[in-house]
Amino acid sequence: MPNLREFSERETEEYYDAEDALYRSFWDSAGSLHWGVFDAPDDGATDVRAGFMAACLRLNDVMLANAGIDPAAQVLDLGCGNGNTATWLCRTTGASVTGVDLSGVRIANAIESLSAVPELAAKLHFEKASATDLPFADGTFTHVWSQATIYHIPDKVKTLQEAYRVLRPGGTMVFDDLIKPRPDISDEARTFVYDRLLFDTDFSFYSYMEALRETGFRVLEARDLSAHLARSYSCLSQMAAGADDDARAERFAALSDAYLKMVAAVRNDELGWAQYLCVK
């Protein structure tokens, strides 16, 4: 097994602090930053952005479907970014939701956005913290939710253990994450996928489930969403290419190219995307 390349939490934090404005300019102006689950083969064929944004919302619905989040639930959103999904979860389910993220910039944005939703203020909280060292007592939450985050964290086992620790017995963890279907990857995938996204992982679709079981979880749902990841990056390549910003034209052109390399990496089994639902 090749050695994994490790990026420090400091590098990840600086990256996400610095790049919020860039991603808002072509991904989602409201600040969410995850991938989408497409419904039909021609989803978004006529309007790429609308199709992609609908697919991103569909990921929320897919994850929520069997999670059992109701108004009595206490949910932790690990890696909540700008707080978009945490706010959606709170509004949609009536649950109490706490979002944590490593990026101080994103947490500040999330806290600022609370003023626009005073009706949710009692049930929605944000706090800067790392998923590897959660500032919560054992058994605080009924649910841990996470989107597009754990791949960044070098110590994924510690992250799963922390999630397990803060869940009550019988609590549910529902999340999506990037996976590496095979350990040997090309230099191109290393440069344009793994190094560019500041991550590495030795979890495949199946070894991830093993790690969850070793942590103590019972895995109830596992979905390989890799085809949707390729589709997401194909949309994002077009969205970045069409970004209307002369000052950053070169950056957008480079991103658009890199996103096509993400599509190729998924097709070569060098990158994948999975979603799991498991119970403590």
Ligand SMILES: C[S@@+](CC[C@H](N)C(=O)[O-])C[C@H]1O[C@@H](n2cnc3c(N)ncnc32)[C@H](O)[C@@H]1O
């Ligand atoms: C791709 S973004 C996804 C954000 C959000 N979940 C969403 O769907 O919009 C990844 C997020 O993970 C956060 N992150 C990375 N490492 C983390 C860690 N160790 N603890 C908490 N958050 C982390 C980043 O700061 C970033 O906001």
